[in-house]
Amino acid sequence: MARFAQRLIREKLETVPGTAIATLATDAILARNVTLYNLEADYQAMDFVTGTEGAQGDDVTNVRSGADYEIEAAPPAVAGQPPHYAHLLQSSGWAVADDDGDAVFTPLALELPIPSCTMQLRNGALMQNVAGVRGSVSFTAETGKKPFFRFSRRGKYVAPIAFDPVAHDFAGWPRALTCTPENMFAFTLGGQKLCCTAFSFNDGRQPQAETYMNCEDTTLTPRNCTGSMTVKWPALATKDLLTQIRNGVTEPLVWTLGNTPGQIISITAPQVQIKMSGEQNLNGDLGISLDLVFRPTGAGNDEIEIRFS
Numbered sequence: 001m002a003r004f005a006q007r008l009i010r011e012k013l014e015t016v017p018g019t020a021i022a023t024l025a026t027d028a029i030l031a032r033n034v035t036l037y038n039l040e041a042d043y044q045a046m047d048f049v050t051g052t053e054g055a056q057g058d059d060v061t062n063v064r065s066g067a068d069y070e071i072e073a074a075p076p077a078v079a080g081q082p083p084h085y086a087h088l089l090q091s092s093g094w095a096v097a098d099d100d101g102d103a104v105f106t107p108l109a110l111e112l113p114i115p116s117c118t119m120q121l122r123n124g125a126l127m128q129n130v131a132g133v134r135g136s137v138s139f140t141a142e143t144g145k146k147p148f149f150r151f152s153r154r155g156k157y158v159a160p161i162a163f164d165p166v167a168h169d170f171a172g173w174p175r176a177l178t179c180t181p182e183n184m185f186a187f188t189l190g191g192q193k194l195c196c197t198a199f200s201f202n203d204g205r206q207p208q209a210e211t212y213m214n215c216e217d218t219t220l221t222p223r224n225c226t227g228s229m230t231v232k233w234p235a236l237a238t239k240d241l242l243t244q245i246r247n248g249v250t251e252p253l254v255w256t257l258g259n260t261p262g263q264i265i266s267i268t269a270p271q272v273q274i275k276m277s278g279e280q281n282l283n284g285d286l287g288i289s290l291d292l293v294f295r296p297t298g299a300g301n302d303e304i305e306i307r308f309s
Contacts, residue, residue: 006124007036008168009067011133011153013087017116018156018217020131027120028168029085031069032148036121038128039157040064064209064218065130066154067121072176073139073147076103076308079262083308084172088151091117092137093205093220094306105306107203107223107296114220119155126160134218138202139267146176147257147265154207155218177257185259189272190251192239194231197282199255201227201267201294201304225269225294225303230280233288241288245276250295266307271295 009031010023043058050056076083082096082103090096093114094105108114119133135153177183187196204224211219234241244251250271258264273293280287296303 002124002163004124006122006163006165007034008122009034009036009069010120010122010168011088011117013090014116014118014131017113018132020118020129020158023118023120023129025167025169026172028170029069029071029088030170030173031071033150034067034069036123037064037066037068037154038121038123038126038160040066040154041157062210063157064154065121065128065157066119066133066135066152066207068150068152070148070150073141073149073257073265074174074176075258075263075265077172077174084174085149087115087117088135088149088153089137089306090115091134091153092151093134093203093223094137095301099307102307102309104308107225107301107303109301116155116218117153119153122163124163124165127163128158128160130155130158132156132216132218134220135207136203136205136220138200140200141179141198141255141257143179143197146178148176152207154209156209156216177263179257183257183259185256185264186254186266187256188252188254189274190239192234194229194234194239196229196231197287198230199227200229201225201292227292227294228277228289229292230282230287230289232282233279233286241274241290242276245274245290248273253292261309264307264309266309267304268307269294269304270297270302 009029010027012027042062046056095108117133119130121128133155141147206221253272256266275291277289294303
């Protein structure tokens with residue numbers, strides 16, 4: 001009998017994009033808030049004129065498979081190496097580079113191909129080995145909680161095969177630090193420290209299967225990085241947020257969790273525009289919620305950076 005607890009995802013970066021690759025026990029994803037899409041499709045009514053009433057059924061089109069899930073924004077298991085989920089960021093349109101021992105992720109240049117993964121979906125009743133998987137990514141950090149990345153990933157539908165109840169290995173997945181004062185190294189806008197309760201961003205992408213009638217691929221819509229933050233409203237002399245919003249000012253943003261080398265994750269952006277979202281009651285303190293627009297510099301592909309150091 002299939003049990004709900006048997007649901008699981010494996011993912012592995014493909015050597016040739018769109019060509020399935022075998023997954024191993026160590027490719028299991030330590031995910032939460034998982035939604036599997038064993039079969040997702042568009043349905044087009046036949047709607048023929050037949051001279052009679054009654055349903056005619058639908059044609060099934062744009063069939064795809066995939067999953068939405070969250071993983072903790074944990075540091076690498078080995079200092080100086082990319083995190084265990086680097087392939088998920090890469091197949092979401094992020095380039096990875098080594099910067100003097102730091103693993104640095106930035107938006108992939110437009111002219112470069114986006115890598116893809118093979119995703120194995122397992123639910124106790126069946127398995128599917130979905131090739132050419134790409135997706136979107138977002139990030140959320142809140143006070144007293146572990147930060148996490150959320151992925152929405154799709155590839156071309158494949159027929160199911162029989163379930164194989166084998167063991168999985170999560171030893172390569174360290175836990176993330178909690179967003180508390182003792183762990184937070186920095187949260188600044190324009191160099192000014194702000195007391196923050198929530199920070200998030202998303203890349204604005206959507207995975208699209210079967211964009212073309214004669215080419216099989218899963219593509220991503222263009223990125224448009226936006227986000228939000230909720231902070232204690234600073235005194236006017238400290239930072240005049242309203243005037244900054246009114247004038248469309250952009251400033252660098254820095255979010256850094258961790259103080260020990262090898263366990264530090266930083267999200268930085270060179271040009272962030274803030275927009276008014278509304279005031280907040282933060283346990284009696286006056287707070288303000290701000291929408292964020294991450295803008296690249298003239299160099300391009302640098303509107304946001306994720307660094308593991």
